[in-house]
Amino acid sequence: MRILADSILAVLDTTSLLEKCAIRTRLAGLHEEAGRYVEAAETLKRISTDSAQPCSPAQKMALYLRIGRLLLDSGDYAEAEQYVNRASLLQTEKDCEAYNVVIQAIYARVLDGRRKFTDAAQRYHELSLVVDLPESDQKTALSRSITCTILAAPGTARSRMLNTLFKDPRAAQLPSFPLLEKLYLDRLIKSAELVEFERELQPHQRTNEHGQSIVEGVIVEHNMTAVSRLYNNIALPTLAELLGISAEKVIFKFAFVSVELSQGSKGRPSLVDLVDLFSRCGVFT
Numbered sequence: 367m368r369i370l371a372d373s374i375l376a377v378l379d380t381t382s383l384l385e386k387c388a389i390r391t392r393l394a395g396l397h398e399e400a401g402r403y404v405e406a407a408e409t410l411k412r413i414s415t416d417s418a419q420p421c422s423p424a425q426k427m428a429l430y431l432r433i434g435r436l437l438l439d440s441g442d443y444a445e446a447e448q449y450v451n452r453a454s455l456l457q458t459e460k461d462c463e464a465y466n467v468v469i470q471a472i473y474a475r476v477l478d479g480r481r482k483f484t485d486a487a488q489r490y491h492e493l494s495l496v497v498d499l500p501e502s503d504q505k506t507a508l509s510r511s512i513t514c515t516i517l518a519a520p521g522t523a524r525s526r527m528l529n530t531l532f533k534d535p536r537a538a539q540l541p542s543f544p545l546l547e548k549l550y551l552d553r554l555i556k557s558a559e560l561v562e563f564e565r566e567l568q569p570h571q572r573t574n575e576h577g578q579s580i581v582e583g584v585i586v587e588h589n590m591t592a593v594s595r596l597y598n599n600i601a602l603p604t605l606a607e608l609l610g611i612s613a614e615k616v617i618f619k620f621a622f623v624s625v626e627l628s629q630g631s632k633g634r635p636s637l638v639d640l641v642d643l644f645s646r647c648g649v650f651t
Contacts, residue, residue: 387413394436403440407433423459430456431465434472441570443479450476467496474507478514479570481580484523487514491530508534512542516549516563517571517580520587552592555585557610586611586619 390413397406410433415421421429434449450473456462457469474489490511494504512531518524531537532550545563548555564572564581574580589609593600606613 383414394432398436403436404442407436407440407442410436422461423456424461424465427453427456427459427462427465431468431472434476438472438475438479441479443476443570446472447476447480467493467499470496471507474510478510478568481517481570481574483514483518484521484527487511487518487524487527487531490514491527491534494536505536505540508536509540509542512537512540512546513563513567513571516542516545517584519584520591549588552588552595554589554592554596554608560585586615590619 390409394406394409397403397409410429413429415426415429430449430453434446434453437443437446437449450469453465454469454473457466470489470493474486474493477483477486477489488511490507493499494507494511496504499507508531511527515524515527515531518527528546528550531546537543537546542563545555545559547553548559560581567581571580574583586609593605593608600608602613602616606616609616
């Protein structure tokens, strides 16, 4: 199909820019309908926006955002971000204000896809508060904000998001709220409570760049902090049982935490609590 379309485009008169644009747009639509997101994006990239018959700022923004969305759907988050940034430069131009919410939504997905979960959570939450959005879209954005907050690395920014979402009355109606509540209140979370949450995760949310489970890493550290505030003294085997991991993994986590602490990790006061816990449960001996 692409070869046929390119052949048609090649024989068109060079002044037939509108016809070329229409053909590329239609071809991109066919690729998208078939799930060929990379081909659809590549087709749209070949539409000239700086020719003898230039596009308006609004047309350029719509094109950049569509390419960005297609790249997101293909899993190319880095290049998708480039096109969203190009679109954002046009926000103050005439007739471009209507795309501001679209930019917010796509950029939140970019941050999510690049595993910048705290930033994505904030963007999703802001999106959930846009009054012009349908209620169903607001609910989806809020749910994604909770998911990203749960997956985010512990720290001051994540604590702020936990506080914001816990106090948002709409959040209590969502399936992931009980998990958010336990994180906020520093309560132990059992592996059985994560099954439904993990089932709903997207591929990039399941593992980090090293192939390790994101949820496991976050929840184990949370549970360690929760245990450190519940117990003054605890045996290593008991700690491992509470955390649902092996004693060897507990020791490995201690080593990881120690490195973070020695490197002066900011916004992580819980690390000191963890080292205290490890010393009490005999990891040093």
